[in-house]
Amino acid sequence: MNYLWDNKHFIIIHFPIVLLLFGFLFDLAGLIWKKREWHTVALISFVAGTLSTIASVWSGPKMPNPAVGTHAQFGKITMYLAIVLCIVRIGILLWKKRDVGRNFIYLIVSFAAVVLVMYTAHLGGEMVHRPFDGGQFRQGQTGGQGEGGPSGMQGRPDGTGDGVMRQDGGQGAGDSPDGNATEGNATTEDDASAEGSDLTEGNAGL
Secondary structure (H helix, E strand, O other), X not given: OHHHHHOXXXXXXXXXXXXXXXXXXXXXXXXXXXXXXHHHHHHHHHHHHHHHHHHHHHHOOOOOOHHHHHHHHHHXXXXXXXXXXXXXXXXXXXXHOOOHHHOHHHHHHHHHHHHHHHHHHHHHHHHHOOOOOHHHOOOOOOOXXXXXXXXXXXXXXXXXXXXXXXXXXXXXXXXXXXXXHHHHHHHHHHHHHHHHHHHHHHXXXX
């Protein structure tokens, strides 16, 4: 639950992007196909998008970063524009019993709100997601392991493992693949030599 609360901004921001866009598209479709009920859906979608825009601005992280400042500034502009559109539309609907969702000026301004929320999302995405260069990995390699090395070993740029031992059983530098067996053989030989010496001394005593 703490994870969701700590990352609430990154969850909420998806709602204004979708809802404001849907509000504009439903108004446009209702104008083209003469569907009055589609304008009602558009109004509901736009109001919900405006509320989620307010929540997104409120939950935005406060960081001393110029990129964050620009992102937050465009977010506030989008929020204010969406609020004005909702107030004007609902006010005219209640006062004059007329839905301005078919008005060209309203559609242009609501399209501007959609463009703003998309651009704001783009600025936020640039801060969160780094540009991906497909040439940085060789074919069949992923960033989860060392480049060219098995699991537990870091790779060299030339695609070979550096041989540094890891806790998951990676091979150490200078170790042979059967290093354990070699060590075991040496121990066995030492034990055999000691046992032979003991037998020789025993025979000499006899």
